[in-house]
Amino acid sequence: MVRNPDSRGAISLQDIWRALDDVVDPEIPVVSLVEMGIIRDVMEVGGRIVVKMTPTFAGCPALEVMESDIRARLEKMGIDLVDVVRALDPPWTSDWISESARRKIKQIGLAPPQVHGGDFINVLDAPVTCPYCDSFNTTLKNSFGSTPCRMIYYCNNCSQPFEQFRPL
Amino acid sequence: METRLNAGLAEYLIALGDDELILSHRDSEWCGHAPILEEDIAFANLAVDELGHARLWYELAAELLDEDKERFPDHLAYFRDASEWRNVQLVSLPNGDWAFSVLRRYLFDVLEVERLRGLKQSSYKPLAEAAAKIYNEELYHVRHGRAWLPRLGLGTEESHRRMQTALNDLWPFTPQLFQALPGESELSGVVPTTPGLEAEWRTKVVADLASANLNPPEKSNPMNRPRTQQTEHMMDLLSESQMVARANVEARW
Numbered sequence: 001m002v003r004n005p006d007s008r009g010a011i012s013l014q015d016i017w018r019a020l021d022d023v024v025d026p027e028i029p030v031v032s033l034v035e036m037g038i039i040r041d042v043m044e045v046g047g048r049i050v051v052k053m054t055p056t057f058a059g060c061p062a063l064e065v066m067e068s069d070i071r072a073r074l075e076k077m078g079i080d081l082v083d084v085v086r087a088l089d090p091p092w093t094s095d096w097i098s099e100s101a102r103r104k105i106k107q108i109g110l111a112p113p114q115v116h117g118g119d120f121i122n123v124l125d126a127p128v129t130c131p132y133c134d135s136f137n138t139t140l141k142n143s144f145g146s147t148p149c150r151m152i153y154y155c156n157n158c159s160q161p162f163e164q165f166r167p168l
Numbered sequence: 169m170e171t172r173l174n175a176g177l178a179e180y181l182i183a184l185g186d187d188e189l190i191l192s193h194r195d196s197e198w199c200g201h202a203p204i205l206e207e208d209i210a211f212a213n214l215a216v217d218e219l220g221h222a223r224l225w226y227e228l229a230a231e232l233l234d235e236d237k238e239r240f241p242d243h244l245a246y247f248r249d250a251s252e253w254r255n256v257q258l259v260s261l262p263n264g265d266w267a268f269s270v271l272r273r274y275l276f277d278v279l280e281v282e283r284l285r286g287l288k289q290s291s292y293k294p295l296a297e298a299a300a301k302i303y304n305e306e307l308y309h310v311r312h313g314r315a316w317l318p319r320l321g322l323g324t325e326e327s328h329r330r331m332q333t334a335l336n337d338l339w340p341f342t343p344q345l346f347q348a349l350p351g352e353s354e355l356s357g358v359v360p361t362t363p364g365l366e367a368e369w370r371t372k373v374v375a376d377l378a379s380a381n382l383n384p385p386e387k388s389n390p391m392n393r394p395r396t397q398q399t400e401h402m403m404d405l406l407s408e409s410q411m412v413a414r415a416n417v418e419a420r421w
């Protein structure tokens with residue numbers, strides 16, 4: 001338990017998780033870092049709150065923004081002794097993206113990644129559903145989209161190009 | 169690990185990072201110039217990936233050398249002269265045409281995936297973890313490159329001619345890819361031996377090329393220089409990539 005300076009009493013780790021669920025992914029601001037599986041763990045160590053996060057992609061340019069957003073959110077609840085640590089093991093997988101996040105991603109026209117259960121190579125040739133019309137009749141146009149974590153598809157049914165969040 | 173091994177592994181990792189960073193810079197030069205918009209975007213993102221990989225390798229080297237994890241990668245990227253870089257010559261060659269850039273990436277990426285497969289088994293855990301992360305991403309790089317081989321190799325007469333010319337020009341620089349890296353001789357069990365990666369690389373590459381009607385030149389003059397020797401293009405490349413950082417050493421970004 002962490003003492004809150006404005007005396008609202010003790011803050012539990014669960015409260016912190018809930019607060020972190022407000023911190024959005026800078027590249028997909030409709031989903032939170034918790035829903036994306038980027039925040040892996042929250043611990044209290046010697047009076048400090050340690051937030052363990054893992055990058056979706058090693059070169060993700062948004063990592064620093066995420067870190068400072070996490071700090072800012074916790075500061076807002078009076079917690080300023082915060083360490084944000086990055087861990088690579090186990091490597092982030094798109095299977096960690098929650099059901100709620102998949103729905104929200106689809107609503108903004110981004111196809112969610114196929115669930116692969118460990119080996120994403122196996123699903124790379126599986127059909128991707130168009131987020132606009134739900135057709136399976138789609139074609140991969142490029143394995144790199146507007147960010148390193150997206151691919152470009154074209155829907156042959158509704159003639160709409162769209163991006164997919166890559167399975168990883 | 170002992171200090172001597174640490175220093176050797178750091179040297180090895182810096183060489184890996186140098187390959188990635190220089191290739192990243194070359195890829196980034198296509199931004200705004202690639203033949204189609206999708207590839208303009210793709211190459212920019214490939215460059216971002218490689219930049220991230222270079223930073224990971226440099227950070228691991230910093231840890232081994234007891235250097236600052238924030239500052240050391242910047243030091244390596246911005247404040248070394250050409251003679252201090254350890255990348256292979258292949259990655260610093262100017263971009264040439266689209267065929268040359270796509271093929272260069274492909275030849276390099278196939279090797280990288282083979283090497284990462286070995287590094288994932290490293291007895292040095294931080295290295296194995298970083299390799300596992302990077303490996304997954306590199307699979308997409310190879311996929312991207314492999315998709316272009318038949319498009320260009322079997323496309324038009326012109327695209328085939330350009331691909332075969334690019335292959336003839338790049339091939340002499342491939343033997344250097346399989347030289348042992350700096351520090352490698354003392355790292356048995358920690359890293360895969362680089363010469364040991366050649367057979368697998370050759371099998372894959374020759375098969376992919378053949379399916380795109382491309383053939384490695386029968387006679388070529390290998391440019392198998394040590395990694396301490398850089399092409400004359402490195403000075404130009406660095407003067408551009410380091411200009412801003414060197415113009416104001418104290419600046420914070």
Ligand SMILES: [Zn+2]
Nearest residue numbers: 130133155158
């Ligand atoms: Zn559609």
